[in-house]
Amino acid sequence: xxxxxxxxxxxxxxxxxxxxxxxxxxxxxxxxxxxxxxxxxxxxxxxxxxxxxxxxxxxxxxxxxxxxxxxxxxxxxxxxxxxxxxxxxxxxxxxxxxxxxxxxxxxxxxxxxxxxxxxxxxxxxxxxxxxxxxxxxxxxxxxxxxxxxxxxxxxxxxxxxxxxxxxxxxxxxx
Numbered sequence: 001x002x003x004x005x006x007x008x009x010x011x012x013x014x015x016x017x018x019x020x021x022x023x024x025x026x027x028x029x030x031x032x033x034x035x036x037x038x039x040x041x042x043x044x045x046x047x048x049x050x051x052x053x054x055x056x057x058x059x060x061x062x063x064x065x066x067x068x069x070x071x072x073x074x075x076x077x078x079x080x081x082x083x084x085x086x087x088x089x090x091x092x093x094x095x096x097x098x099x100x101x102x103x104x105x106x107x108x109x110x111x112x113x114x115x116x117x118x119x120x121x122x123x124x125x126x127x128x129x130x131x132x133x134x135x136x137x138x139x140x141x142x143x144x145x146x147x148x149x150x151x152x153x154x155x156x157x158x159x160x161x162x163x164x165x166x167x168x169x170x171x172x173x174x
Contacts, residue, residue: 028091029077031055031069034130034155038165039065039090043082050075055092066158068129069094108157109171110134110148118168119143122161129155134170148172 031037042063049057054075056068065079072094078087110116120142128136133155135147146157149172157168 028093029067031067031092031094033069033072033094033096034133034153035069036127036129036156036158036167037067038158039067041065041079041081044079045082046080046087048078048087049092050077054094066127067092072096106166107169107171108146109173110146111173112148112150112152115145115147117143117145118159120159120161120166123159124162125160127158128170129157133172146170 029037029039038060040063044059044062044065047057047059047065049055051073053071054069054073055077056070057077058066058068060066065077067077074091074093077090077092079090080087108116108118117139123138123141123144126136126138126144128134130153131149132151133149133153134157135149136157137145137147139145144159152172152174154169154171157170159166159168
């Protein structure tokens, strides 16, 4: 995963579900291969992605959806919410473009094969975007070991401490 690069995106799904006459207006979400984005969506009941070879989708409770860019291309995400008859749709596009960190994002750079131990106040859950670039293993309830993987690149590490989520952009270099 990337050293604190998980973007949270609030989407008013009522606007997504509203359709004009003719073709529906789809909101687009752009990702890079290996990048992750958390969508904050209320009352999620079910999600479906058109092509799982492009984007991996996981629900995180009833109010969040985690998207991970897997391969280049475009696909559609359908989101069913409690009380809605018709799913909302998002257009997802994944490109191989380099991942750029956000201004407030933490970053970690490792050489291939290197390890680093990171310490947090508490860890309730962890997720890494691309395990070919970096892997992560918990060490107790406050630390984790980050290991540079088999290839050079960037990915996102997300660490949850209760309801608080921290994203770290991880760069692996030669």
